[in-house]
Amino acid sequence: MIRLFFILLITTTLFSSQVQRYRWANGDTYLVFLEKLNLPMRSLYYNLDKDDQRLTEEMRAGIHYQILRDDNKTITQILLPLNDELQIHIYKKGDIYKFEPIPIISTTKTEAFATKIVSSPNYTIMKETGSRKLAQIFTANFRNSLNFKNDIRKGDDLVMIYEQKYRLGQIFSMPILKVAMIEMRHKQHYIYLNDDSRYYDEKGHEVEGFLLARPVRGARISSYFTKRRYHPVLHKWKAHLGIDYAARRGTPIVAAGSGRITYAARMGSYGNLIKIRHADGYETRYAHLKSFRRGIRKGKYVKKGQTIGYVGTTGRSTGPHLHFELRKRGRAINPLRVVQVTTKKLKGKEYKAFIKLKKNYDESVALHLKNQTKYPKRAKFADMCYIHSMSCDTDG
Ligand SMILES: [Zn+2]
Structure with a gap:
C-alpha cells in the first residue's frame, strides 16, 4: 500500500506540470466543452453509439476533471469522471482523438x-x-x-x-x-x-x-444497475444507469413513490418517458412506455403505488420492458440500494x-x-486519482 502510494506520488510529480485540473461549470454541456477546446465533435460525439452519447450527458456541475497537454500545449488526454466508478477518457492517438469509458480505481x-x-x-x-x-x-x-x-x-x-x-x-x-x-x-x-x-x-x-421496490408488480429484473460493466461483445466499458423489468406489453406501471410529475412525453432513446420528482431531491424515471395512463401529465401529483402508465418498447428498446431509474440531485443511483x-x-x-x-x-x-469508537480522522490529500489513471491508461 505504501509502495503503491509512493509510485503514485512520483507519477504525479512527473505529470504535475502538464496536468491541469478544472471544474465543470454550471450549464456547460459536453458539446460546448468540445467546442471550447477545439476538439473534433464527429469522433468524440456524433460517431459514438447512443449509449456512449448518453454517458456524455452525465457530466455534472462542480465535478473536477483533468486535462493533460504536451510541450506544444496540444491536448493529449482528458479525464471526465461521470460517477464513482466510470470516467470518460479522451486521448490522442496519432492525429486522431478517441473516446473510451474506463473504470475509476478505488x-x-x-x-x-x-x-x-x-x-x-x-x-x-x-x-x-x-x-x-x-x-x-x-x-x-x-x-x-x-x-x-x-x-x-x-x-x-x-x-x-x-x-x-x-x-x-x-x-x-x-x-x-x-x-x-x-x-x-x-x-x-x-x-x-x-x-x-x-x-x-x-x-x-x-x-x-419511502419508495416501492418494484414499479411493475411481479416483474422479473432482466438487467441490473451498473455504473461500469465490461461488455463481452463490444469489448468496452458500458454503464446501465437503471434497472430493467421484463414484463408483458400493457402491464401497469405504478409510481415508486409519491411526488410530482415533471415530464410525461417522448424523449429520444427513452421512448415514452415519465419523470417524477420526490422529496429530498429524489427523482424516478420510467422509460419505453407503451402509453401513459389517462390524466398523467406534467405538473400532476401522484401517490406511491398509483398507476401512471403501461409497459411497452418505445424508444431504443429490444423488447417490452420498463427501464427504471432513480436519481438523487440529478445523479443516477442504484434503486436497489435505496428502495425497500x-x-x-x-x-x-x-x-x-x-x-x-x-x-x-x-x-x-x-x-x-x-x-465508543470515534469517527475516523481524515487526512487531506490532493485529488490525484485521475492523474494516476492518466499516466497508466494511455494505451487504450
Ligand atoms: Zn435499461
Missing part, C-alpha cells in the same frame, strides 16, 4: 463510529462526522420504521458501521450502510444490510423505505444465513459501543 474500507444522541439523529450524525451523506443514509433507512420525533432521548446510543470508498486518501461516493443501531426509550433498534442488498430489522423483516418494501420476511435457509450475519454485526456494534 479502495473500500469498512468504518464505524459510536456516539450519543444530542438531538435528532440527523443532527447527531452531522455533529459527529460532518458527513451529510452518512446522516442521509441513516435517516432514509430508518425513516418509516421508527418515530424519531417522540422517542429520542438525549444521551442514547447510536452506532453506524458502513463502507466508504477512497481514491488516494480522499473520500468519494456514497457510503454504504452495513448496520445501524439506535437506542430509543432503552430499546435498541437495528437495521442490517443483508446479502440480498436489502435492509432487515432484528427479526428478519424487511424495513420499509415491507413485504419480504426472511424464512428457512435465507433466515439462517441472515441470523449468522446478524450475530457478527451485533458483536461489532457491541464492541464499538463499548469502546
Whole structure:
C-alpha cells in the first residue's frame, strides 16, 4: 500500500506540470466543452453509439476533471469522471482523438463510529462526522420504521458501521450502510444490510423505505444497475444507469413513490418517458412506455403505488420492458440500494444465513459501543486519482 502510494506520488510529480485540473461549470454541456477546446465533435460525439452519447450527458456541475497537454500545449488526454466508478477518457492517438469509458480505481474500507444522541439523529450524525451523506443514509433507512420525533432521548446510543470508498486518501461516493443501531426509550433498534442488498430489522423483516421496490408488480429484473460493466461483445466499458423489468406489453406501471410529475412525453432513446420528482431531491424515471395512463401529465401529483402508465418498447428498446431509474440531485443511483418494501420476511435457509450475519454485526456494534469508537480522522490529500489513471491508461 505504501509502495503503491509512493509510485503514485512520483507519477504525479512527473505529470504535475502538464496536468491541469478544472471544474465543470454550471450549464456547460459536453458539446460546448468540445467546442471550447477545439476538439473534433464527429469522433468524440456524433460517431459514438447512443449509449456512449448518453454517458456524455452525465457530466455534472462542480465535478473536477483533468486535462493533460504536451510541450506544444496540444491536448493529449482528458479525464471526465461521470460517477464513482466510470470516467470518460479522451486521448490522442496519432492525429486522431478517441473516446473510451474506463473504470475509476478505488479502495473500500469498512468504518464505524459510536456516539450519543444530542438531538435528532440527523443532527447527531452531522455533529459527529460532518458527513451529510452518512446522516442521509441513516435517516432514509430508518425513516418509516421508527418515530424519531417522540422517542429520542438525549444521551442514547447510536452506532453506524458502513463502507466508504477512497481514491488516494480522499473520500468519494456514497457510503454504504452495513448496520445501524439506535437506542430509543432503552430499546435498541437495528437495521442490517443483508446479502440480498436489502435492509432487515432484528427479526428478519424487511424495513420499509419511502419508495416501492418494484414499479411493475411481479416483474422479473432482466438487467441490473451498473455504473461500469465490461461488455463481452463490444469489448468496452458500458454503464446501465437503471434497472430493467421484463414484463408483458400493457402491464401497469405504478409510481415508486409519491411526488410530482415533471415530464410525461417522448424523449429520444427513452421512448415514452415519465419523470417524477420526490422529496429530498429524489427523482424516478420510467422509460419505453407503451402509453401513459389517462390524466398523467406534467405538473400532476401522484401517490406511491398509483398507476401512471403501461409497459411497452418505445424508444431504443429490444423488447417490452420498463427501464427504471432513480436519481438523487440529478445523479443516477442504484434503486436497489435505496428502495425497500415491507413485504419480504426472511424464512428457512435465507433466515439462517441472515441470523449468522446478524450475530457478527451485533458483536461489532457491541464492541464499538463499548469502546465508543470515534469517527475516523481524515487526512487531506490532493485529488490525484485521475492523474494516476492518466499516466497508466494511455494505451487504450
Ligand atoms: Zn435499461
